[in-house]
Amino acid sequence: MRAKDIMTKDVITISAYAPIYELTKLLAENDISGVPVCDESGKVIGMVSEADLIALKNGSRVVDIMNPEVIAVSQETPVEEVAVVLHTKKIKRVPVYEKDQMVGIISRADIVAAMARKHMERVKR
Template identity: 25%
Template sequence: MEARDLMTADVETVHQDDEISDVLQQLASRDFTGFPVVDDEDRLLGVVTQRDFVELFQPKSHTVWIPIGLPPFLETLDYGFDLSWNELETELDLARNASKPVKTIMTEDVLTVEPDADVDDVLAILAADERDVNRVPVVEDDVIVGIVTRQDVLRALHEERSG
């Protein structure tokens, strides 16, 4: 089984210059959690996900990590306290960032496969803990030709083993 057998060929993408507010609205009306970001020639430049929007509206600089050590524990535990997360600040962040291009918040280092990649190559990306990837773009000559999701792989493996 290859990536081309699993992928959805009709991929919904966003353009690198689309405004953050427009992409956020598109994302809110979809059943998935991110978009591949492309240029004018449909070359894959990155991905933008719900996580990117969360980080945009809850900057790490507002979180204070405090080590707390209580007996009988030998090591301290770090607890994060958000000092500024409130409705007004969220609205100000949205207003400040709404018209910026989505390329300013996208993840550029995207793990991809080619159409002839083996299902094990796709699984290796989806199963890796460090990146928590939910979808793998399928590219040919840097142009996105499809996308494989965790659900696609699970469905195909289930059908293969039960059929």
């Protein structure tokens, strides 16, 4: 199984210059814990999460609190390798790229759901 098989294709993103309150609203309304941060051209320039909000000391815009390090995988990355990346880098989500374009995102929940599906397939046999 590859990243493309389990990724969420409709990725929710936020602008780097969006106000913090917009981020809190986006996370709460969509019941998610983090999102990619994009520049004006739609390029991912960082990630921002609930943890960044909780640690907020200064700043009024997403760019003030985002993590500019973007760890990503390709569509062809095996799911097991995606799981290792999430675990070793201690992150909860990773953008999925095809060439230089983000085409999806995988969260820990997506990995767990894939594991459950795989287990259920074995049980049915």
